[in-house]
Amino acid sequence: AQSVTQLGSHVSVSEGALVLLRCNYSSSVPPYLFWYVQYPNQGLQLLLKYTSAATLVKGINGFEAEFKKSETSFHLTKPSAHMSDAAEYFCAVTLSGGYQKVTFGIGTKLQVIP
């Protein structure tokens, strides 16, 4: 079985500041990891994914995440927050090697303060 834990259901940052959203995973086999973003009244959109290639993954809109096996973490970062980054972010995990369901975290709402 797999699971993800997102630390902090709400995060506030100032415009131009570093964005850091935390995600820790639990998996019995090598995982695939994802970050999705949800804007109000919309579905989720894939930001980036880790599928056992490079441990530092770059995504859309300037976001990136680093897979750290020793820390079982997959934190999402962006050097400089924009007002348009205000949204809810979901970390997700699935197991590699087969048709597996995707398990999502409870989400982190990012507020960007001007």
Added chain:
Amino acid sequence: KAGVTQTPRYLIKTRGQQVTLSCSPISGHRSVSWYQQTPGQGLQFLFEYFSETQRNKGNFPGRFSGRQFSNSRSEMNVSTLELGDSALYLCASSLSEPAYEQYFGPGTRLTVT
């Protein structure tokens, strides 16, 4: 290419009624997954269909069911609605496996009164 569409977008039902939600995946996508989204619970996996077969199922009661048609369109049904079923129901499609990338529809907002 058209995205994932879900109908209806909003729905209000009364306790005890049943409801059917529809999802049309991106053309060529054969896998359709359904999720229930509620505040504080995140996304809870309901089930996943591939080529008309249910391939995975989450931990929901039997009141929640689904099916997939030969054109990959999918429906989910909830019978004997309860107040706790009020949620945003999201459908996601992928080429073959959810593991690789899922494309989400805007969701159906179900309110049970």
